[in-house]
Amino acid sequence: xxxxxxxxxxxxxxxxxxxxxxxxxxxLARMAFLFENWNLFADSLTWGHFIELLRxxxxxxxxxxxxxxxxxxxxxxxxxxxxxxxxxxxVCRWVFVVVNILTLALNLGDSxxxxxxxxxxxxxxxxxxxxxxxxxxxxxTEALNHWYFFLLAALVAWGLWKLYTEPVTNxxxxxxxxxxxxxxxxxxxxxxxxxxxxxxxxxxxxxxxxRPITISNANNYCDRPTEVGLVLNTPFALIRTIGKxxxxxxxxxxxxxELESIYSPIHAGVKGGSAFKKKNVxxxxxESFGREYIGTYNRHIPGYKGYTPFTDSLLAxxxxxxxxxxxxxxxxxxxxxxxxxxxxxxxxxxxxxxxSVNDVSGLADCLGRKxxxxxxxxxxxxxxxxxxxxxxxxxxxxxxxxxxFNSDPRTRxxxxxxxWWGISDxxxxxxxxxxxxxxxxxxxxxxxxxSSHHPFRVPDAYKDQFPEEDPDMPIYPVIRxxxxxxxxFFASARKQSWFKNTIFVITSDHTNMTRLPEYxxxxxxxxxxxxxxxxxxxxxxGMVDAIAQQTDIMPTLLxxxxxxxxxxxxxxxxxxxxxxxxxxxxxxxxxxxYVKYGYVIQFDGRETRAxxxxxxxxxxxxxxxxxxxxxxxxxxxxxIIQQYMERMTENRLLPSE
Numbered sequence: 001x002x003x004x005x006x007x008x009x010x011x012x013x014x015x016x017x018x019x020x021x022x023x024x025x026x027x028l029a030r031m032a033f034l035f036e037n038w039n040l041f042a043d044s045l046t047w048g049h050f051i052e053l054l055r056x057x058x059x060x061x062x063x064x065x066x067x068x069x070x071x072x073x074x075x076x077x078x079x080x081x082x083x084x085x086x087x088x089x090x091v092c093r094w095v096f097v098v099v100n101i102l103t104l105a106l107n108l109g110d111s112x113x114x115x116x117x118x119x120x121x122x123x124x125x126x127x128x129x130x131x132x133x134x135x136x137x138x139x140x141t142e143a144l145n146h147w148y149f150f151l152l153a154a155l156v157a158w159g160l161w162k163l164y165t166e167p168v169t170n171x172x173x174x175x176x177x178x179x180x181x182x183x184x185x186x187x188x189x190x191x192x193x194x195x196x197x198x199x200x201x202x203x204x205x206x207x208x209x210x211r212p213i214t215i216s217n218a219n220n221y222c223d224r225p226t227e228v229g230l231v232l233n234t235p236f237a238l239i240r241t242i243g244k245x246x247x248x249x250x251x252x253x254x255x256x257x258e259l260e261s262i263y264s265p266i267h268a269g270v271k272g273g274s275a276f277k278k279k280n281v282x283x284x285x286x287e288s289f290g291r292e293y294i295g296t297y298n299r300h301i302p303g304y305k306g307y308t309p310f311t312d313s314l315l316a317x318x319x320x321x322x323x324x325x326x327x328x329x330x331x332x333x334x335x336x337x338x339x340x341x342x343x344x345x346x347x348x349x350x351x352x353x354x355x356s357v358n359d360v361s362g363l364a365d366c367l368g369r370k371x372x373x374x375x376x377x378x379x380x381x382x383x384x385x386x387x388x389x390x391x392x393x394x395x396x397x398x399x400x401x402x403x404x405f406n407s408d409p410r411t412r413x414x415x416x417x418x419x420w421w422g423i424s425d426x427x428x429x430x431x432x433x434x435x436x437x438x439x440x441x442x443x444x445x446x447x448x449x450x451s452s453h454h455p456f457r458v459p460d461a462y463k464d465q466f467p468e469e470d471p472d473m474p475i476y477p478v479i480r481x482x483x484x485x486x487x488x489f490f491a492s493a494r495k496q497s498w499f500k501n502t503i504f505v506i507t508s509d510h511t512n513m514t515r516l517p518e519y520x521x522x523x524x525x526x527x528x529x530x531x532x533x534x535x536x537x538x539x540x541x542g543m544v545d546a547i548a549q550q551t552d553i554m555p556t557l558l559x560x561x562x563x564x565x566x567x568x569x570x571x572x573x574x575x576x577x578x579x580x581x582x583x584x585x586x587x588x589x590x591x592x593x594y595v596k597y598g599y600v601i602q603f604d605g606r607e608t609r610a611x612x613x614x615x616x617x618x619x620x621x622x623x624x625x626x627x628x629x630x631x632x633x634x635x636x637x638x639x640i641i642q643q644y645m646e647r648m649t650e651n652r653l654l655p656s657e
Contacts, residue, residue: 023065030230049223053221105153120229262639278441280503294307326528326550344549344644364444376399377446429488470515505532547579570644
């Protein structure tokens with residue numbers, strides 16, 4: 001009798017044994033993630049802290065494993081004696097192996113993608129790349145480069161199949177086999193007992209006061225926001241963001257007057273009756289153009305020249321820039337609203353959030369009101385990256401993409417297609433220059449380049465001129481190529497009648513691959529150039545010892561031109577703000593980073609996690625509780641967050657609202 005009862009416990013035993021195998025799979029995926037991104041974690045990782053990260057990862061792995069294997073558990077423990085056959089449980093084995101290999105594939109894929117986004121992939125990726133038709137080619141390129149992940153997946157699949165514990169319970173009426181009554185009693189109890197464990201594991205705990213864990217809870221185990229990627233797993237990040245609105249309004253200040261007195265994104269416009277300067281505005285957003293690649297920003301490094309000789313010459317001959325300049329996000333879709341509408345990325349990209357239909361303004365809208373002709377240029381197909389939708393929402397009058405380039409008889413058409421994303425930078429920049437010459441002044445245009453995007457391919461005609469210098473940094477040659485394309489663009493632009501009456505802005509959408517240690521930190525990953533170049537010299541020149549961010553571009557331009565109408569901007573006028581009052585803010589894996597007064601604080605929405613001096617470039621010395629301005633910085637950052645979240649969720653992104 002005892003032997004028969006033991007047989008009845010085989011299904012629950014099989015569930016326990018096989019779920020243990022799933023934990024092993026997630027552990028292997030985490031190790032693969034760590035080794036693939038070793039340079040991002042090695043400097044701050046100790047054995048003790050590594051164990052703490054694994055402990056945190058166990059909680060998120062438990063949630064993901066139970067979510068993804070819930071169907072399989074139900075199939076095994078569902079109390080129906082007719083299913084207890086070898087064929088049925090062979091199907092169960094297939095379900096278990098396939099599901100867990102798919103989750104492994106998601107984690108391994110993110111091991112490669114993480115270095116570009118610095119965050120685990122969420123469901124916004126489906127919106128971000130929904131209009132791209134070249135992802136297959138990029139996938140296969142990366143697959144070849146990371147063939148060892150396919151080998152790992154194959155070995156894990158073989159191991160899961162071989163080590164799978166079969167839960168078959170034979171119920172035929174022969175002597176010595178368990179009866180159906182005992183079967184239904186024990187299997188039903190097993191299923192009912194497993195349910196609370198399953199719910200608790202999915203939620204992240206037992207107690208009533210525990211809310212279901214979210215991505216931001218990973219910060220509880222991390223010393224740096226970047227480490228959140230090591231604690232989380234991709235299936236959890238995807239599951240937790242399905243149909244979710246992560247914009248939480250926290251009312252730090254009940255008194256509206258107090259909130260407005262601390263921080264308001266409403267700019268009144270320039271008053272006093274000065275004439276509006278009808279200067280052309282040209283904003284050039286260079287893909288992945290981090291400060292690390294530009295020699296001028298790294299003169300403190302002995303012998304470092306960088307990879308941008310033309311940009312360096314521009315900075316040395318009339319351009320204006322800032323010592324501490326930052327992007328407001330880590331993706332292209334983050335950079336667009338920051339640069340052209342002065343709206344930073346908090347939590348999720350604005351144009352991929354439920355609030356993407358909000359009324360929104362921007363440079364094109366404001367200058368369009370002053371009679372400017374406006375146009376957006378991007379060498380990819382229309383709809384790529386959601387840029388065309390953004391351009392229309394912010395009232396750009398025209399949009400020019402790959403199709404328009406190809407239809408222009410002055411170009412070589414698709415002979416200049418890079419084979420991946422669109423028209424290579426050098427020919428498209430020349431087309432850009434020609435189109436602006438045809439526009440009526442004053443005009444405002446924005447160009448988004450694409451050559452320095454993964455997979456980092458230099459056009460064949462320039463491969464000998466820009467050979468690969470470092471196999472670990474394939475971005476270097478394309479940065480040099482795009483810098484040359486920028487040089488050729490300016491050479492053509494200087495010949496045009498509109499050149500001297502134009503303000504040029506050069507920045508990046510985000511940063512990318514890094515080698516220098518100071519750019520591997522949580523703040524270093526946001527180091528982008530903010531460059532103004534006015535051939536007339538009216539904006540000034542040189543390197544200003546101040547803080548700048550992408551959201552400052554719009555208010556700086558509008559105020560300099562003498563724009564006299566109210567507008568909304570989460571930035572400042574860099575030309576008329578004292579250096580000690582300049583600031584920057586960005587968001588990384590649940591942590592807000594606020595830079596001001598010579599420090600950067602890391603704030604999780606409720607409390608400060610760390611504070612570092614800006615001259616502590618490697619972010620080694622946490623000064624929390626030791627800095628007199630910490631409370632003031634917290635107060636200002638809370639006001640920025642509250643203004644952002646309230647206005648975003650209430651559709652108040654226009655100055656009249």
